[in-house]
Amino acid sequence: MLAGSALLFLLMMGLFALSWWRPGWSRRIGAQRLVVLGGLGLPALVLIPLVAYALVTGERLMPLPNATPPRIEVHAEQSRWRFSYPALPGLVTEDVLHLPAGVPVDLAISSADVIHSLWIPRLGGKLDAIPGRVNVLRLQADAAGDYEGQCAEFCGIGHTTMKFKVIVHPAADYAGALAALANHAGIKP
Numbered sequence: 001m002l003a004g005s006a007l008l009f010l011l012m013m014g015l016f017a018l019s020w021w022r023p024g025w026s027r028r029i030g031a032q033r034l035v036v037l038g039g040l041g042l043p044a045l046v047l048i049p050l051v052a053y054a055l056v057t058g059e060r061l062m063p064l065p066n067a068t069p070p071r072i073e074v075h076a077e078q079s080r081w082r083f084s085y086p087a088l089p090g091l092v093t094e095d096v097l098h099l100p101a102g103v104p105v106d107l108a109i110s111s112a113d114v115i116h117s118l119w120i121p122r123l124g125g126k127l128d129a130i131p132g133r134v135n136v137l138r139l140q141a142d143a144a145g146d147y148e149g150q151c152a153e154f155c156g157i158g159h160t161t162m163k164f165k166v167i168v169h170p171a172a173d174y175a176g177a178l179a180a181l182a183n184h185a186g187i188k189p
């Protein structure tokens, strides 16, 4: 994309220089043809390959497992995050998200009040939490460890402190870690 944009920049500068030193050069092309070529032809030539490239690359970035990935529900609310795990009904962790390492998960993100945005910079892009909607973000943490998450959409007075911690467990320990949390919270599996 950098090479492509450099090329376009040079082309534009070339046209600019041409109109500077040879005023009237475009008269030979004609106004209408100039609009069609410069306004439709050139953008189509540039944008269609870029969209195709972005679609293919985006698809490759997305973990696509054979089975449906485990789903975790994310509820945003001024100004905290609640995570619930359908695998363990009743278990809710506040401002802490537990994930398995090396396994794709689907985060089903919703909001109780205003628009928030879930962002775990080291794991992927942002996705808005919108009241009345469920947005699904597929993520995969490759390595166990602790990560930081942050609300990335200004949502009110508590926005700056609307952070959460992501604890990524080795995949083999994940179910045990969730069960221990549920046990601690007095939830019967």
Ligand SMILES: [Cu+2]
Binding pocket: 115, 116, 117, 151, 152, 153, 154, 155, 156, 158, 159, 162
């Ligand atoms: Cu926020």
